[in-house]
Amino acid sequence: MSSLIELQNITKVYRSGESEFHALKGISFQLMRGEMVAIVGSSGSGKSTMMNIMGFLDHCSTGNYFFSGENVSRLTDLELAKTRNHKIGFVFQSFFLLPRLNALQNVMLPLFYREESEALARKKALSILKKVGMEKFIDHRPNQLSGGQQQRVAIARALVGDPDVIFADEPTGSLDSKTGIEVMDLFLRLNQEEGRTLVVVTHDKEVSRLCQRVVALKDGLILCD
Ligand SMILES: Nc1ncnc2c1ncn2[C@@H]1O[C@H](COP(=O)(O)OP(=O)(O)O)[C@@H](O)[C@H]1O
Numbered sequence: 001m002s003s004l005i006e007l008q009n010i011t012k013v014y015r016s017g018e019s020e021f022h023a024l025k026g027i028s029f030q031l032m033r034g035e036m037v038a039i040v041g042s043s044g045s046g047k048s049t050m051m052n053i054m055g056f057l058d059h060c061s062t063g064n065y066f067f068s069g070e071n072v073s074r075l076t077d078l079e080l081a082k083t084r085n086h087k088i089g090f091v092f093q094s095f096f097l098l099p100r101l102n103a104l105q106n107v108m109l110p111l112f113y114r115e116e117s118e119a120l121a122r123k124k125a126l127s128i129l130k131k132v133g134m135e136k137f138i139d140h141r142p143n144q145l146s147g148g149q150q151q152r153v154a155i156a157r158a159l160v161g162d163p164d165v166i167f168a169d170e171p172t173g174s175l176d177s178k179t180g181i182e183v184m185d186l187f188l189r190l191n192q193e194e195g196r197t198l199v200v201v202t203h204d205k206e207v208s209r210l211c212q213r214v215v216a217l218k219d220g221l222i223l224c225d
């Protein structure tokens with residue numbers, strides 16, 4: 001397996017006015033292609049901050065970040081956005097589907113930002129919706145879907161651009177435990193059958209138990225890996 005992500009002594013300081021908060025205090029971490037990793041820790045331990053930096057949603061304060069062997073620590077916001085659109089898929093606790101678009105349109109959206117043709121975007125979105133078991137619901141809007149179904153659509157949207165890695169921040173946090181396990185089964189299938197690289201942020205032991213590797217954060221530091 002080759003290394004996809006390498007964090008070297010990453011820190012993150014949030015500043016507001018006079019006060020500073022050290023959310024990450026020096027984190028080193030390596031993620032191999034094809035791995036499925038859980039990041040665990042209590043609320044406030046820095047899980048989302050770490051994920052946002054790895055997913056190009058935010059800059060680190062100090063340290064080095066290598067993605068596919070390239071040092072991406074000092075990219076501009078525009079370069080970060082471009083890398084994010086092409087290499088990263090995200091899944092969030094509250095789905096973040098656009099309410100006025102149906103399932104198919106929500107899944108096609110990332111491809112429009114890449115200026116792919118509508119015909120090709122439609123074809124790719126349909127095939128991914130089928131893969132996540134949502135082919136019967138393509139014309140449903142988010143409010144016509146259950147939480148578990150909305151999360152499947154969100155997972156399809158994360159997958160449609162064929163990203164190098166999918167980051168899921170508390171993906172089961174809004175779901176009942178049975179539906180949460182079904183969503184985790186889908187992630188496991190994507191990892192085992194397609195070799196997808198996945199990072200699942202969770203504070204749920206039932207969820208982290210299903211991952212090959214568990215990284216625990218505490219107060220902005222990696223406690224164990
Ligand atoms: N934008 C921000 N400004 C100031 N403090 C923040 C910001 N984002 C997060 N924090 C603080 O950083 C710490 C870690 O947050 P976060 O990474 O969201 O933790 P977790 O996801 O593990 O709950 C928390 O104490 C939080 O209050």
Ligand SMILES: [Mg+2]
Pocket residue numbers: 047048049169
């Ligand atoms: Mg969080």
